[in-house]
Amino acid sequence: MRLLKLVGVLSLVVILSTGCYKNDNSSENPINLFDELPIYNQEKKDISDKAKRIAGSANLILPYNSIEVGKINEVDLNNDGKNEVVFFEKRENINNEVGFTVLESKDDESKDALYTESGDKIKYANFYDLDNDGNKEIILVVEEKNETTLTICRYENGEIKELVSKNNYDYFNQDKFLKLGIVVDDIDNDDSLELIIYNYNYAKKEMNLNLCELKDDKINIIDTLKFDDVKNFDDINISVGKIGKKDKGLFLSLPTSKNSKFNTEVVYLENNKLIDAFKDHKDILNDYYIAFEDVNNDGITNIPIIDIESINKDSLSTSTMPKSLIISWNKYNGKEGKDADLLFVNKIYYNYELNFKFLIPNNLVGKISINENTDQNTSSSYKIFNFYYNESSTPYLDKKNRQQLFSLNLAEKGVVDDSKTINNKGDIILESDKYVYSISDINEKLFNKLGLSIDILKDYFSIIK
Numbered sequence: 001m002r003l004l005k006l007v008g009v010l011s012l013v014v015i016l017s018t019g020c021y022k023n024d025n026s027s028e029n030p031i032n033l034f035d036e037l038p039i040y041n042q043e044k045k046d047i048s049d050k051a052k053r054i055a056g057s058a059n060l061i062l063p064y065n066s067i068e069v070g071k072i073n074e075v076d077l078n079n080d081g082k083n084e085v086v087f088f089e090k091r092e093n094i095n096n097e098v099g100f101t102v103l104e105s106k107d108d109e110s111k112d113a114l115y116t117e118s119g120d121k122i123k124y125a126n127f128y129d130l131d132n133d134g135n136k137e138i139i140l141v142v143e144e145k146n147e148t149t150l151t152i153c154r155y156e157n158g159e160i161k162e163l164v165s166k167n168n169y170d171y172f173n174q175d176k177f178l179k180l181g182i183v184v185d186d187i188d189n190d191d192s193l194e195l196i197i198y199n200y201n202y203a204k205k206e207m208n209l210n211l212c213e214l215k216d217d218k219i220n221i222i223d224t225l226k227f228d229d230v231k232n233f234d235d236i237n238i239s240v241g242k243i244g245k246k247d248k249g250l251f252l253s254l255p256t257s258k259n260s261k262f263n264t265e266v267v268y269l270e271n272n273k274l275i276d277a278f279k280d281h282k283d284i285l286n287d288y289y290i291a292f293e294d295v296n297n298d299g300i301t302n303i304p305i306i307d308i309e310s311i312n313k314d315s316l317s318t319s320t321m322p323k324s325l326i327i328s329w330n331k332y333n334g335k336e337g338k339d340a341d342l343l344f345v346n347k348i349y350y351n352y353e354l355n356f357k358f359l360i361p362n363n364l365v366g367k368i369s370i371n372e373n374t375d376q377n378t379s380s381s382y383k384i385f386n387f388y389y390n391e392s393s394t395p396y397l398d399k400k401n402r403q404q405l406f407s408l409n410l411a412e413k414g415v416v417d418d419s420k421t422i423n424n425k426g427d428i429i430l431e432s433d434k435y436v437y438s439i440s441d442i443n444e445k446l447f448n449k450l451g452l453s454i455d456i457l458k459d460y461f462s463i464i465k
C-alpha cells in the first residue's frame with residue numbers, strides 16, 4: 001500500500017508567544033547585533049562606545065520589534081552609500097522621553113542629530129523608503145500610558161525632520177482609537193511599500209485595518225476594513241504571508257470578546273482595495289494564538305486550526321499554552337466571496353513540553369490519539385506516550401474502540417537509569433540535545449496493515465526547535 005506520502009521536511013519553528021512583524025524585506029534590514037558582537041571587533045566596539053558617550057544620561061533601548069532592529073543600527077538613511085549609525089534611547093524624567101540619534105561620519109568629523117518625544121516605550125521602529133525617493137524614513141510607534149502614536153521622520157542634510165508626528169496626528173486617533181500597530185511590506189508586489197496601520201478602539205471593541213501610503217510627506221488612507229468584536233489590542237497578531245505562489249496576504253489573528261477565542265482572517269490587496277477573504281465564511285476560531293507558518297515548505301502560508309479534543313493542559317501550570325495538541329494546517333483556496341474556503345494540508349501533533357512533533361501520516365489523519373502513559377514507572381527523565389489507532393471520528397473521546405499502535409519512549413540523556421531496562425527501549429527514531437526518542441510496543445499486525453515501518457516513522461517525527 002502506498003498510502004503514505006511524506007508531505008515535506010519539517011524544519012520550522014512555531015513562534016507561539018509573540019507576534020513578530022515578519023516581512024520579505026528582512027534581508028535589507030540593518031545589522032544590529034552590537035550587543036552580541038565579540039569584543040575583538042574593534043570598529044563595532046568603537047561605534048558602540050561612541051553611541052553610549054553621545055547618549056549621555058539617556059539609556060540605549062531596544063524597540064519591541066527587536067527581531068528587526070537593535071539598540072544600535074547601521075543603516076544608510078540618506079542614500080549616499082555610507083551607513084549612518086542610529087541608536088534608540090530613553091530619558092527618564094518626570095515626563096519620560098524616547099527617541100533616536102542619527103550619527104553620521106564624514107571624513108574625520110562626525111555629527112549627530114537627536115529626535116525625542118514624550119513616551120515610555122518604543123513599540124516599533126524601522127527604516128523604510130516609504131515614498132520611493134531613495135531616502136529611508138524612520139518609523140516609530142511610541143507608547144505613552146494607554147496611547148500609542150505613530151511618528152515618521154526623515155534624515156536629510158544632517159537634520160531630522162518630522163513628517164508625521166503626535167502634533168499632526170489626526171489620521172488614526174480620531175474617534176478614540178488609542179492603540180495602533182504597523183506592518184510595512186510590498187503586499188501587492190508593485191515595488192512600492194504599503195503601510196498597513198491597524199488601530200483599536202477599546203470602547204467599541206473595534207479594529208480598523210488601514211491601507212496607507214506616504215505621499216508628499218503626508219499619510220493618505222487608501223482603504224479601511226473594520227473588524228468588530230475584537231477583545232483587546234495586545235493579542236492582535238498580524239503578519240505578512242503568501243496566499244499563492246506569488247501573491248502575498250495579511251494573516252490576522254484577532255482575539256474575540258464574545259467567546260474568548262482567536263479568529264483568523266486573511267486580507268489581500270486588489271486594485272488598492274483591502275479584501276477580507278473570509279468575509280462570508282464562518283469564523284475560523286482557535287482557543288490559543290498559533291503563529292501562521294508554511295508547515296509544508298511549499299511557499300504558501302498555512303492556517304492553523306487546533307483540534308479541541310486533543311488539547312492537553314497542565315492543570316498545575318499557570319501557563320495558558322497547552323502541553324500538547326494537534327493542529328490541522330490549512331490554506332486559503334484563493335476564491336472569493338461565498339466560494340472562499342480552507343483547503344486541508346496536514347495535521348501535526350505538537351508536544352511543546354517535550355519538544356517534539358509528529359506529522360500525522362495521511363491514512364492516520366482523524367484516527368489517532370496520543371496519550372502520555374503515566375501508569376508505568378515514568379519519571380521526569382523518562383516518559384512514555386501511547387499512540388492509539390481508532391476508526392472513530394473522535395479518536396480522543398472514543399476510548400473503547402482504540403487499539404494500541406505503538407509507544408514512544410523518551411529517555412533524558414545523561415540520566416542514569418537504575419533499572420537499566422527502559423533507556424532506549426525499542427528502536428531509536430529521533431534525538432534532541434536533551435532526549436532520545438524510541439519506538440516500542442508495536443502492534444505489528446496493525447502497523448503492517450497501515451503501511452508503517454520504523455524507517456517511515458523516522459521521517460514523521462521531528463524536533464520543534
Ligand SMILES: [Ca+2]
Nearest residue numbers: 076078080082
Ligand atoms: Ca548615508
Ligand SMILES: [Ca+2]
Nearest residue numbers: 129131133135
Ligand atoms: Ca523616502
Ligand SMILES: [Ca+2]
Nearest residue numbers: 186188190192
Ligand atoms: Ca506595493
Ligand SMILES: [Ca+2]
Nearest residue numbers: 294296298300
Ligand atoms: Ca504551505
